[in-house]
Amino acid sequence: MSTGATLVELLAVAVGGGTGAAARYGLDTYLKSRRGWAPLWSLAVVNLLGTALLGLVLGFTSQHAAGIGGLGGPVSADGTGATSTAQDILFPLLGVGLAGGFTTFSTVLVEVFTRPQPVRRIVGVVAMTVACCAVFFPALWGGVTLAGG
Structure with missing residues (x-):
């Protein structure tokens, strides 16, 4: 049973999150x-790439790395399943x-709700919801499949 994130995991999430947010903003x-792309199209591409990245990380870590993010792996000598390898931070850092x-879905919603016409707002929310289910x-x-998971 997990008692919470370690300091190393929290730092990994912070570093990865900041890097990911900066990369999203840049792209x-x-x-x-x-x-000249429309805001919703650019964010859809960003979210599609990020979702595929998450699948790769999840597939890799669940298939190849022991004990990452509670995803399984061998139990250590003390019976906790904890390991002290650098692999322990892969999922918190990259995933x-x-x-x-x-x-980020929140950035999509900002783009949708800053549209001047209310009808376009509704269409944007519906379109992004459908895209999330159908594409992401x-x-x-x-x-996950490409990573062998």
Whole structure:
């Protein structure tokens, strides 16, 4: 039974989250300003990439790394299942932090609700909800499958 995150895990999430958020901002800004993409399209691409990344990380860590994020692995000599390897921070760093900071539904909602026409707001929310179900779940599954999970 887990008693909470360790300091190392919290730091891994913080570093990964900050890096992911900065990468999201950079890619989203690039796609909108340099490529002329509509805000919702750029964020959809960002979220699709981040979801696939999360699938890759989840698949890799569940298949190859022992004891990461409570995903299984051999039990240590003290019976806790805890390991002291660098692998213990892979899922908090890359899965929770990087992929979590990179993807964000809240930014999509800001883009939707700053639209001048209320009808476009409703259409945006419905479209993004459908996209989440139709595209992002398969992207997550695809990432897990590619990683061998």
